[in-house]
Amino acid sequence: DAKTTQPNSMESNEEEPVHLPCNHSTISGTDYIHWYRQLPSQGPEYVIHGLTSNVNNRMASLAIAEDRKSSTLILHRATLRDAAVYYCILRDVSSSNTGKLIFGQGTTLQVKP
Amino acid sequence: KAGVTQTPRYLIKTRGQQVTLSCSPISGHRSVSWYQQTPGQGLQFLFEYFSETQRNKGNFPGRFSGRQFSNSRSEMNVSTLELGDSALYLCASSVRTGPSYEQYFGPGTRLTVT
Numbered sequence: 001d002a003k004t005t006q007p008n009s010m011e012s013n014e015e016e017p018v019h020l021p022c023n024h025s026t027i028s029g030t031d032y033i034h035w036y037r038q039l040p041s042q043g044p045e046y047v048i049h050g051l052t053s054n055v056n057n058r059m060a061s062l063a064i065a066e067d068r069k070s071s072t073l074i075l076h077r078a079t080l081r082d083a084a085v086y087y088c089i090l091r092d093v094s095s096s097n098t099g100k101l102i103f104g105q106g107t108t109l110q111v112k113p
Numbered sequence: 114k115a116g117v118t119q120t121p122r123y124l125i126k127t128r129g130q131q132v133t134l135s136c137s138p139i140s141g142h143r144s145v146s147w148y149q150q151t152p153g154q155g156l157q158f159l160f161e162y163f164s165e166t167q168r169n170k171g172n173f174p175g176r177f178s179g180r181q182f183s184n185s186r187s188e189m190n191v192s193t194l195e196l197g198d199s200a201l202y203l204c205a206s207s208v209r210t211g212p213s214y215e216q217y218f219g220p221g222t223r224l225t226v227t
Contacts (some may be wrong), residue, residue: 032213042216093212099146099161100169
């Protein structure tokens with residue numbers, strides 16, 4: 001499975017945008033980029049995923065580099081509730097490992113009031 | 114729709130005992146995956162069941178096993194518990210979205226082995 005690299009931690013101020021980077025230089029053509037987050041004392045939560053084009057949903061936006069070797073999760077206005085560990089994960093849709101996610105250490109986001 | 118539910122939420126067991134954890138996926142989801150989360154190792158994949166068959170398995174000893182029932186509910190069992198099995202055990206059910214899948218996690222079962 002292709003590997004992702006994320007900063008260990010980031011800080012943000014409340015109500016400001018947050019850009020969480022992820023590097024995946026060995027990404028293959030069939031790898032989708034997924035983001036999950038885990039709030040304190042909860043199970044992980046799906047955030048967003050994409051293949052090549054930028055994606056938006058009610059939670060966040062995903063910006064994917066043209067060469068797909070990196071991506072950025074964008075929270076447009078951080079709230080205290082967004083303080084969590086954010087995981088960037090690659091899923092190969094050509095494999096049978098449909099229910100298997102490989103989690104790295106993720107990025108711990110701290111949001112200051 | 115109700116989310117993924119796991120029972121029990123907390124459990125304390127003694128070394129050498131065995132334990133069974135239960136997971137009910139979101140209605141209509143046929144894939145159930147299990148993960149172990151510890152401070153040292155992070156989130157690690159245990160196994161996945163689909164239509165009552167184990168489809169994928171992580172790198173865990175044979176003491177860890179699971180099964181899935183015809184209604185997609187799943188159980189995992191850990192036999193001969195060790196102190197290192199103390200962890201948060203998470204269950205997730207998957208739904209296909211286009212070519213990829215989204216996973217929805219339950220709140221977890223916190224297992225403490227003494």
